[in-house]
Amino acid sequence: MITIENLRKSYGKLQVLKDINVSFGAGRVISIIGPNGSGKTTMSKAILGMVLPDSGDIKVNGESIVKKHAYRSQIGYMPQIGRYPENMKIRQVIDMIRDIRKDVKQADEELIGLYGLKDMYEKRMGSLSGGTKQKVSAALAFMFNPQILILDEPTAGLDPISAEILKSKILKEKKKGKLILITSHIMSEVEEVADEVMCLVDGQVKFHETIADIKLQTQESRLSRAIAKILNEED
């Protein structure tokens, strides 16, 4: 579904992505892990067209998407920190985005319902708690039935029940054949929802394997220990 070929990106002298080659298939949840500053967000933003690569290609369903915009309607994005106009009410933000996405007749309002956002519709974005803002971001990411979802630290700031709701939603959408990329530092959570782990270190792919294979290779039953073992071995 997504193929990344020889992707490179630098900011000035800093090489953030160094020749990334990887592909992700439909109906899978892939966790993108790696130390702070290893390039996870930059790679996600390159897929979203928010960062222009220096070289290389990104293909969605076989078609190059670099400098093309139409494909973006197929991707739902939940940023690490959602930024919204402070003065707008939740209702206005949702209506505005729904208006932009008139092409989608059947909006998925499941998360709006499960998170009780309608009861808060008249609150202004600037007055919301961090977690409530995250719920708005999650609801918007899933709302237009995208084939691909990119979720950046999606449960950070969510209370445990709200995090469970989001994890169930991720698994439900995966069963419908969607591709879901999640960046997360919480290994227990990765283990719960992901099928594969791609690890970036210093702008390079250290490994990209299924969780089952990672555990088998390392003979570790806990993913966090298995990953630590791989990273230590390769040092």
Ligand SMILES: Nc1ncnc2c1ncn2[C@@H]1O[C@H](COP(=O)(O)OP(=O)(O)OP(=O)(O)O)[C@@H](O)[C@H]1O
């Ligand atoms: N717009 C930018 N201009 C300059 N440098 C940038 C820019 N965006 C990212 N960087 C740098 O690129 C590197 C990778 O950043 P990126 O946000 O992709 O890392 P990350 O793996 O997502 O980190 P984290 O786990 O902390 O979210 C960092 O050194 C960061 O400072």
